[in-house]
Amino acid sequence: MRLSQYFMPIMRDMPKEAEIISHQLMLRAGLVRQSSSGIYSWLPAGHRVLRKISEIVREEQDRAGAIEMLMPTIQSADLWIESGRYDDYGKEMLRITDRHGRDMLYGPTNEELITQIFRDGVSSYRDLPRNLYHIQWKFRDEVRPRFGVMRGREFLMKDAYSFDLSVEDARRAYYRMFTAYLRTFARMGLRSIPMAADTGPIGGKLSHEFIILADTGESEVFCHADLLEMDTPDIETDFDGDLEQVFNAWTAKYAATEEMHDAARFEKEVPETKRISARGIEVGHIFNFGQKYSEAMNCRVQGPDGKLITLEMGSYGIGVSRLLGAIIEASHDENGIIWPLSVAPFHVGLVNLKSGDSVTDTACEALYADLTSSGIEVLYDDSDNRAGAKFAAMDLIGLPYQVVVGPRGLQDGNVEIRTRAGGEQQTMDIAAAKTYLNEKIRDGLTVQ
Amino acid sequence: MRLSQYFMPIMRDMPKEAEIISHQLMLRAGLVRQSSSGIYSWLPAGHRVLRKISEIVREEQDRAGAIEMLMPTIQSADLWIESGRYDDYGKEMLRITDRHGRDMLYGPTNEELITQIFRDGVSSYRDLPRNLYHIQWKFRDEVRPRFGVMRGREFLMKDAYSFDLSVEDARRAYYRMFTAYLRTFARMGLRSIPMAADTGPIGGKLSHEFIILADTGESEVFCHADLLEMDTPDIETDFDGDLEQVFNAWTAKYAATEEMHDAARFEKEVPETKRISARGIEVGHIFNFGQKYSEAMNCRVQGPDGKLITLEMGSYGIGVSRLLGAIIEASHDENGIIWPLSVAPFHVGLVNLKSGDSVTDTACEALYADLTSSGIEVLYDDSDNRAGAKFAAMDLIGLPYQVVVGPRGLQDGNVEIRTRAGGEQQTMDIAAAKTYLNEKIRDGLTVQ
Numbered sequence: 001m002r003l004s005q006y007f008m009p010i011m012r013d014m015p016k017e018a019e020i021i022s023h024q025l026m027l028r029a030g031l032v033r034q035s036s037s038g039i040y041s042w043l044p045a046g047h048r049v050l051r052k053i054s055e056i057v058r059e060e061q062d063r064a065g066a067i068e069m070l071m072p073t074i075q076s077a078d079l080w081i082e083s084g085r086y087d088d089y090g091k092e093m094l095r096i097t098d099r100h101g102r103d104m105l106y107g108p109t110n111e112e113l114i115t116q117i118f119r120d121g122v123s124s125y126r127d128l129p130r131n132l133y134h135i136q137w138k139f140r141d142e143v144r145p146r147f148g149v150m151r152g153r154e155f156l157m158k159d160a161y162s163f164d165l166s167v168e169d170a171r172r173a174y175y176r177m178f179t180a181y182l183r184t185f186a187r188m189g190l191r192s193i194p195m196a197a198d199t200g201p202i203g204g205k206l207s208h209e210f211i212i213l214a215d216t217g218e219s220e221v222f223c224h225a226d227l228l229e230m231d232t233p234d235i236e237t238d239f240d241g242d243l244e245q246v247f248n249a250w251t252a253k254y255a256a257t258e259e260m261h262d263a264a265r266f267e268k269e270v271p272e273t274k275r276i277s278a279r280g281i282e283v284g285h286i287f288n289f290g291q292k293y294s295e296a297m298n299c300r301v302q303g304p305d306g307k308l309i310t311l312e313m314g315s316y317g318i319g320v321s322r323l324l325g326a327i328i329e330a331s332h333d334e335n336g337i338i339w340p341l342s343v344a345p346f347h348v349g350l351v352n353l354k355s356g357d358s359v360t361d362t363a364c365e366a367l368y369a370d371l372t373s374s375g376i377e378v379l380y381d382d383s384d385n386r387a388g389a390k391f392a393a394m395d396l397i398g399l400p401y402q403v404v405v406g407p408r409g410l411q412d413g414n415v416e417i418r419t420r421a422g423g424e425q426q427t428m429d430i431a432a433a434k435t436y437l438n439e440k441i442r443d444g445l446t447v448q
Numbered sequence: 449m450r451l452s453q454y455f456m457p458i459m460r461d462m463p464k465e466a467e468i469i470s471h472q473l474m475l476r477a478g479l480v481r482q483s484s485s486g487i488y489s490w491l492p493a494g495h496r497v498l499r500k501i502s503e504i505v506r507e508e509q510d511r512a513g514a515i516e517m518l519m520p521t522i523q524s525a526d527l528w529i530e531s532g533r534y535d536d537y538g539k540e541m542l543r544i545t546d547r548h549g550r551d552m553l554y555g556p557t558n559e560e561l562i563t564q565i566f567r568d569g570v571s572s573y574r575d576l577p578r579n580l581y582h583i584q585w586k587f588r589d590e591v592r593p594r595f596g597v598m599r600g601r602e603f604l605m606k607d608a609y610s611f612d613l614s615v616e617d618a619r620r621a622y623y624r625m626f627t628a629y630l631r632t633f634a635r636m637g638l639r640s641i642p643m644a645a646d647t648g649p650i651g652g653k654l655s656h657e658f659i660i661l662a663d664t665g666e667s668e669v670f671c672h673a674d675l676l677e678m679d680t681p682d683i684e685t686d687f688d689g690d691l692e693q694v695f696n697a698w699t700a701k702y703a704a705t706e707e708m709h710d711a712a713r714f715e716k717e718v719p720e721t722k723r724i725s726a727r728g729i730e731v732g733h734i735f736n737f738g739q740k741y742s743e744a745m746n747c748r749v750q751g752p753d754g755k756l757i758t759l760e761m762g763s764y765g766i767g768v769s770r771l772l773g774a775i776i777e778a779s780h781d782e783n784g785i786i787w788p789l790s791v792a793p794f795h796v797g798l799v800n801l802k803s804g805d806s807v808t809d810t811a812c813e814a815l816y817a818d819l820t821s822s823g824i825e826v827l828y829d830d831s832d833n834r835a836g837a838k839f840a841a842m843d844l845i846g847l848p849y850q851v852v853v854g855p856r857g858l859q860d861g862n863v864e865i866r867t868r869a870g871g872e873q874q875t876m877d878i879a880a881a882k883t884y885l886n887e888k889i890r891d892g893l894t895v896q
Contacts, residue, residue, distance in 0.1 A: 004574075005513070005578075006515065007515055007517070007569065007570075007575075007578055007580060009568075009569035009570065030569070033565055033568070033569070035519070035520055035523065035524065035561055035564075035565075036522075036523065036524035036526075036550075036552070037550075039520045039522055039523075039524075040520060041517065041518065041519045041520060041561065041565055042517055042518040042519075043517050043565075043569075044515045044516060044517045044580070046517075047516055047517045047518045047582075050518065065453070067454065067455055067492045068492060068495055069455070069489065069490055069491050069492045069494075069495045070489065070490040070495045070498065071483070071489045071490075072483055072487045072488060072489060072585075072602045073521060073585055073602065074484075074487055074542075074554070074587065074601075074602050075483065075484065075487075076483065076484035076487075078484075091547045092547075094522075094544065094546065096542065096544050096554075098542065098589055099539045099540075099589045099591065102484075102485075104484070106522070106544075106554075113483055113489065116483075117481055117483075117489055117491075120457075120481070121455065121457035121478070121481070121491075122455075122457065126452075127455075130453075130455055132455060132492070134495075137520075137521055137585070139522065141546055141547045143547065153522075154520045154521065154522050
């Protein structure tokens with residue numbers, strides 16, 4: 001993409017309304033714009049990141065055997081009255097009356113709707129187990145939206161729902177999502193820590209939040225330092241196999257959110273040098289809530305003996321739009337964002353140091369065409385801005401690699417490659433630069 | 449995908465609430481379920497089609513130089529008051545009051561919001577031209593939703609918005625979208641006819657609807673028969689070049705919707721044997737509306753001479769979710785849907801005639817693994833249903849190719865391949881079947 005034909009309005013000044021760094025950087029780098037309180041438009045570069053995050057979530061859900069579908073944003077209030085939750089949500093639920101006076105709402109979550117769909121579509125034990133998910137916009141009418149996309153009102157969420165015949169099967173479904181979540185966040189360059197969590201209005205007993213440590217996190221969390229070094233389940237993981245050991249390994253060490261924290265246990269179980277008390281950002285939340293909805297909504301199937309079985313359920317959420325903020329909170333420096341390769345809006349920023357100079361322009365055009373044709377996503381700054389402004393913008397938007405092309409280097413056939421993370425700078429000839437970038441990017445995008 | 453692990457609830461009986469064939473078939477084939485009046489959930493197979501249609505739309509928008517972004521579903525009423533359209537939309541606009549008593553709405557379209565974003569992000573003539581689009585859910589509170597996804601209340605739409613410095617540039621932007629639309633619908637197996645159209649509440653003078661002929665179309669249309677045989681602009685089309693000739697060729701012959709129909713002109717310009725008077729389904733609508741919004745909302749940039757230029761705008765819609773219905777209306781028979789390969793939920797349906805028979809199971813598993821590993825999307829009916837039921841289900845869901853594997857054919861090493869469109873049946877050995885399917889599907893998916 002040529003910057004001269006793109007739409008990425010960079011802000012030079014610090015936006016006053018933004019309290020935290022990710023919100024500031026998302027505004028300054030032209031990723032989002034607020035359209036009304038807690039509601040954002042995703043500008044092209046921000047939208048590219050949102051799509052990549054969604055795609056990683058999708059791939060890992062699919063790998064774990066979940067099946068994608070899509071439920072609508074607007075729901076009828078009737079279902080929520082049936083489940084008994086219509087009043088629980090209070091003012092956070094955006095309530096709507098349609099032209100015929102019917103009570104509707106903008107879905108904050110989908111337990112009721114998926115239970116209805118599943119109940120109506122399945123009647124035999126042979127159709128179990130299933131896990132259905134979607135990636136859809138939700139709305140929660142927060143009293144005080146803040147922190148940009150981290151606590152917006154309209155937000156993109158992946159929510160999956162599992163249906164099983166027995167408590168044991170439902171635990172296996174829970175382990176599959178637990179494992180998929182560890183992989184999902186790791187692929188975005190994040191170290192997530194599953195923590196015993198409160199279940200809130202969703203209900204149930206078994207629940208974990210997946211937490212990213214960051215100074216600006218919304219809540220205090222406590223965990224054993226070894227959890228920062230645990231191995232993430234790799235691509236060979238068999239989701240049809242027994243994942244209880246993954247679950248056990250990751251839950252053997254102390255980790256809890258503020259609501260579930262037990263200071264005495266923390267001090268007893270965790271050696272002093274291993275005690276981490278930090279701020280955390282919730283990026284995922286999984287629940288096993290048994291028969292709460294299937295009982296209330298009569299979601300049953302016929303068993304092998306002809307008797308009705310009330311299904312065991314769970315739900316599994318990932319805050320897709322919130323992840324942009326979380327990744328930036330976890331990965332930035334004083335100059336701007338440092339995108340992990342897997343979710344970067346582009347892989348490479350190509351900086352033309354002297355637009356209008358025919359030798360430089362020709363070299364840039366050739367490099368742009370070559371890299372693009374080999375599948376590398378290049379943002380080519382072909383503008384006539386000053387070099388300093390171009391460097392500052394590239395650092396701000398945080399693409400993993402920058403290729404700097406100028407007349408002086410070209411005299412020796414050289415360009416400069418800068419790595420955004422770490423700031424490494426290397427001078428090499430154009431052929432070597434192409435080989436280097438192709439290898440780095442291919443390796444970096446290989447799913448482990 | 450194995451049918452035994454999928455979620456595609458087939459309905460045997462004709463759903464009473466469905467008036468038209470596409471709605472009936474989408475319900476029966478397990479593609480969608482109504483969640484409330486005019487609001488649908490997309491079950492896994494329907495969602496796959498929706499994604500493929502979206503992806504074709506996206507590719508052709510990108511090819512034409514439009515840039516993807518994403519605006520939210522919920523908007524503030526303020527913007528619509530600024531443009532003067534808040535009252536125009538009447539009861540079709542879903543109006544919402546948030547917890548703080550602010551007037552909001554579920555966007556039925558996005559001219560106001562994109563004009564605000566563009567106005568705030570761009571200040572110089574050098575940042576023009578631009579075309580920004582998104583694929584997002586919209587809501588129109590139809591008084592009487594009907595025809596399934598063809599006239600739903602919550603629907604998925606691609607809307608693009610062009611910004612130009614002059615009337616001439618804006619016409620070129622219009623031609624690019626005009627050309628992209630011809631390609632987009634053709635890639636879905638549809639013959640679309642651009643027809644001079646009324647502009648309605650969007651405004652402006654230059655406008656075309658893209659119409660698919662179908663007996664169940666919502667409106668009467670009139671056109672020259674030659675338009676059914678015109679060549680679609682191919683992949684070599686240069687979107688940076690002059691597309692006026694494409695526009696002229698496609699608009700030289702008479703074509704008009706009911707509102708714009710001029711019977712005298714129709715009879716004068718079109719020879720009697722070439723007069724087509726038929727029902728049509730609108731799948732796209734493009735508008736050039738000049739300065740209607742840029743004037744009202746002060747969307748201006750500085751020109752080369754420092755003077756302010758009020759921008760020329762256009763908007764360009766495609767009914768993405770409606771297209772599923774339109775494609776089925778245009779492509780079905782008495783047994784079910786006939787999906788064009790490019791949007792089929794799966795390419796191949798693999799029918800195991802004797803699940804549980806080890807020879808047949810082994811052959812099916814090997815074929816399933818082979819085809820899948822070569823990138824072919826296979827729905828494998830591994831259930832223990834009767835052969836007749838399996839055939840009926842496969843015809844109903846309408847995958848382009850069926851591979852029928854049974855013990856009798858396998859004695860000679862053979863399987864049967866059926867083509868859903870046309871019903872051709874061929875017996876061949878397994879190696880030949882694999883080669884045949886690979887070639888057919890690769891060729892069929894090559895973008896022309």
